[in-house]
Amino acid sequence: GAVVSQHPSRVICKSGTSVKIECRSLDFQATTMFWYRQFPKQSLMLMATSNEGSKATYEQGVEKDKFLINHASLTLSTLTVTSAHPEDSSFYICSARFNYGYTFGSGTRLTVV
């Protein structure tokens, strides 16, 4: 139980384009989801907290206009990287809290060329 499905697993896009990453809770309702970014050999850094039906809360230093988060239902949260640049290339992972602990998606490797 408590599975989070994240798609796509890998995406390559051209600089200046936008990319949408989806995160779905398959067997439970996720009121709150979290979006993390991980650079090579670094730990996960929280980008934003996504709450169903309300605006996301962004961590300091994360551009809300660049990283658009939508959590329109209890089972789906999306992260859209707008006007992507090579420095946005990273590993993005979503997470949701359930009864005990947190469950994570499989991650999305974004490469901006």
Place this chain on the structure above:
Amino acid sequence: KQEVTQIPAALSVPEGENLVLNCSFTDSAIYNLQWFRQDPGKGLTSLLFIQSSQREQTSGRLNASLDKSSGRSTLYIAASQPGDSATYLCAASSGAGSYQLTFGKGTKLSVIP
């Protein structure tokens, strides 16, 4: 602000050995602590979840302990196997009602056949 440190950054052991991974956190008022495993290019797999009221959790060959007063947690792996090779991440959630996790940088474990 919570800070999580993991020592060592990397560890190499022969197959069959027992080993201990260390995690320390600066804010002892944690809500819970969770250990994860991350394989290269993959998402996170939850291993053990310890609530602040607990002192340890066990799952198979894994045992995690929590000492809030000293700000430390350990992950003990018995009879290590090559399949245990991965990066192990420790994450702490601080403050009642706060669902945000603060991650350490991880310990990269290599189990040599």
